[in-house]
Amino acid sequence: MTRFRAFFTAIRNNLFALVLFLVAWAAASLFFPPYIVPSPLAVLRETPVYFQPAMLHHLFVTLYRVSVGFVIAVCGGTLLAIIAAPLRKTAQLTTLMSLFEVLPGMIVGIIFLLIFGLGHGVPIGLVAFLTLPAIAINTSGGLAKKNRLLEDYLRSIGGTRRHILRNIYLPVLVPTLQSNLTMGFSQALKIVILGEFIGSQDGIGYLLNVAKIYFNMNAVFFHLSIVLLFMLVFQVTQQLLFLLCLGKYFYAE
Template sequence: MNSLVGAALFVAPLLVLVAIWAIVVPLFNVNPRIFPSVGSVAEAAVAAIGDGSLIRHIGASMLRVGLGTFLGVLVAVPLGIAMGVSPAVSAFLTPLFRFFSVLAGIAWIPIATLWFGYGFGAIIFVIFNAVFFVVAYNTLLGVSTIPMTIRNAAASLGAGRWALLTEVLLPGALPNIVTGVRTGLGFAWRGLIAAEMIATNVGLGYMLFVARDFYRTEVIVLGMIVIGVLWLFIDRLLLVPLERATIERWGLVRRT
């Protein structure tokens, strides 16, 4: 019952927004080239689903963001742990991370297209950059918060480097890592849409870009809705439960 109430409260503002949209557009006779009606967007959705184009765009975007995020996390977590364990590595890399963190994501699109061309590689590179720095920095924070007394206690009980990594450092940093993944994935999603407008011929960003050229505002709004709904599904069904499970697992909060 609590879950149903929570879901209803979450969806209610979105339904109110749609209702306002359905009333205001015909009431003020808004030009469809400026903003479409609810009906025209629904018709565009039916047409895009019917010809399979929407599924192709969604599939291409999800594949890119999934692979780019996976590669970013795969590289960022070990590096973040190394920075948290070694003060020398942390002192050397922290200025670089602070410099490149503001450039992560969209700022890399022009040079990514020069390096990898217009296509899959450039987009994956942009997503990788959007995820990598956020996850690595959060991993560093997570490892840094583990008291030295716990590390020394594990070592005194016979824990080797591998046991210290897998049973102390990685579990202790896991809540911060998950938070970093959640934040980085949000940056990756925005970088993905921007990159797809420039560097590919399929994907949700490309769908928005092409629709603009033909003044098809109903397709643009449809793409915006799909992007938002996909992110809500990813966030609410995957990231939030994962974040809660890791935080509760290590006693940072208690389930009510």
């Protein structure tokens, strides 16, 4: 029962954040002309104009690129942190990842454009390359919080590697993984749109680029709203999955 209460609380918080965004958007539209900040109602009225069958293609392309790049980043960053922890190389890994994290996305995108050309390569490569450092740093920080006294105690009473993994590492890694998913997916969405903006002929970023060329701010805000809905659906889905399947690890303490 506690898990479902936490889930509905998370839904309420996400919806509250969405309402705050809409209120801020509506307030901003009162102070700026429509060709700069159109009102939410004006964008909503034009939804049938933008939400055509071709739009679904662009949505699925963006979702595919985000998913592939994000999976690479999460798996790679988590694996690097797990390998570095027992080797006592966490500090070196964090320093290295921090160096990669400050690289400008635009510069990296241009390099990837020269390497991969137009298509999936630039957005997916940008997501994987620019999101992985944050995942690795966050996972390393989570692993650093594990209870070493408990680990020594388990070893002293004959605990195996399986017991140490289940009772020490999983209670630390599961909340860290959820934090990585929340932080990383929002970052991945922004990065993939940047990649599509730089070097792609489809996807939400491409549509934003076209809307920018024609100075169609209604289309710009419509596509930005789609991105926000992506993030909201992902947040609710991952919170439900964690609470149902791995909820016990959030109450380990």
